[in-house]
Amino acid sequence: MVRLPLTPAEVERGERLGALLRQARGCRSMLDVALASRISPETLRKIESGRVATPAFPTIAAIADTLGLSLDAVWTEINRAERTVGDQPAPSAARHASLAS
Numbered sequence: 001m002v003r004l005p006l007t008p009a010e011v012e013r014g015e016r017l018g019a020l021l022r023q024a025r026g027c028r029s030m031l032d033v034a035l036a037s038r039i040s041p042e043t044l045r046k047i048e049s050g051r052v053a054t055p056a057f058p059t060i061a062a063i064a065d066t067l068g069l070s071l072d073a074v075w076t077e078i079n080r081a082e083r084t085v086g087d088q089p090a091p092s093a094a095r096h097a098s099l100a101s
Helices: 008-025 030-037 041-049 057-067 071-084 091-100
Strands: none
Touching: 008 041, 008 057, 008 071, 030 041, 030 057, 041 057, 057 071
């Protein structure tokens, strides 16, 4: 399976996700959070650094649960910057809409 390159908006969203998770983790160690989430510390490190911009939903759900974050709050936060730029749909949403036409 070939993955399409990420759009700049998707990369930025991944960076916002990483920043949100780092902030929510606070002083807890990356190892403790990763093990409690049943993921590898390397996976958590890549997500927090933005190197994995589009992690799998179950992975984010597990991390959010460990950190006490609601998925609604995570979604709202990582999409906040896109909405403030002219309140236009995200580029990836526009791309998917054009593909459906």
